[in-house]
Amino acid sequence: MPSDGPTAPLLGDHVPRARLRPRFLRRPPSLRGAARFLRRASSRSRAMREPSVRVREAAAEQIEERQSDWAYSKPIVLLDLIWNIAFVVVSISVLIMSRNETPPAPLRLWIVGYAVQCVLHVACVCSEYKKRNSQRDLEASGRGQFVYSRSYSDSSSGSDESDTGGYFFGRRQSDDEASFAKHLESANTMFSFIWWVTGFYWVSAGGQNLTTESPQLYWLCITFLAFDVFFVVVCVAVACVVGLAVCCCLPCIIALLYAVADQEGATKEDIERLPRYKFRKISDLEKQNSETEVSYGGIMTECNSNSPTEHVLPQEDAECCICLSAYDDGAELREVPCGHHFHSACIDKWLYINATCPLCKFNILKNGNQDGSEEV
Structure with a gap:
């Protein structure tokens, strides 16, 4: 969501100030x-x-x-x-x-x-x-x-x-x-x-x-x-x-915000419209048969599609940036319009709180209304 308003998610124009504190400590450690x-x-x-x-x-x-x-x-x-x-x-x-x-x-x-x-x-x-x-x-x-x-x-x-x-x-x-x-x-x-x-x-x-x-x-x-x-x-x-x-423990923080915070990001329908993928690890035999795939960690295959698309992921990209866990074989992933991918469970909770990609801050709600990628 845009960050130019005083109450927009991510950043406001006012430094957050916790209450019930001494008056000479107005700015908490960032x-x-x-x-x-x-x-x-x-x-x-x-x-x-x-x-x-x-x-x-x-x-x-x-x-x-x-x-x-x-x-x-x-x-x-x-x-x-x-x-x-x-x-x-x-x-x-x-x-x-x-x-x-x-x-x-x-x-x-x-x-x-x-x-x-x-x-x-x-x-x-x-x-x-x-x-x-x-x-x-x-x-x-x-x-x-x-x-x-x-x-x-x-x-x-x-x-x-x-x-x-x-x-x-x-x-x-x-x-x-x-x-x-x-x-x-x-x-x-x-x-x-x-x-x-x-x-x-x-x-x-x-x-x-x-x-x-x-x-x-x-x-x-x-x-x-x-x-x-x-x-x-x-x-x-x-x-x-x-x-x-x-x-x-970022997943725990996201789960806590998801449980107690108001819904200010994407709706469940908006999130479900994003494509889901199944991750499949590249076996050692496949790596031996193809030298070009030695550095790759797995393949993302689109779910619920008559002509599913596949993405081959490098070894260093075959992990979720939110929970820091490597993608297991058969893991369900979700891809946001900017091309970044995460565990479906991790990114769904994040988007419910804030409808932006946690990596590039691309607003998924504006993807269908405006041409080109837009960052906030």
């Missing part, structure tokens, strides 16, 4: 970066072929986009708002209860700054959530207007142009508002990191006197600092686990 590291490592050791690495990069992009959609779902946003508002309420309560404490370090100032960051974070999240909802509504209305204008362009072209112009104006206004929120969030992120380091320095410089002179302020600062470190560790650990799973 799964695509891990996939590129795998590409460089495999090029040295030849542990994984180039097509297999490209498939894993595409899967990492898919997971990042799913993460972005999940992070701005209504339950997660609501939980994030409650979490940060609770931080603000706790900060105000402790500041009131500790009004008689006299810390040697400006801990009150740091707590106020931390609470202000929470408020700014809440404002940015609300703005992003509102923008995403409005964009979905605009895109839905825009698609409806385009379908209507194509059906009735001869009779109502003036009205359609006005409606379409309103759609683009609304989207442009939404993009302007998002740009301001994005700059505010970036500034808040940078300030949050500096403020965390400042708070750590003030707490450390205060020494043991803080525990006796200002225990409430001291332990609140320690709690906030510890929460931030905890979330950093959790985010990095989760990114590492998911990155390893994408590299080593």
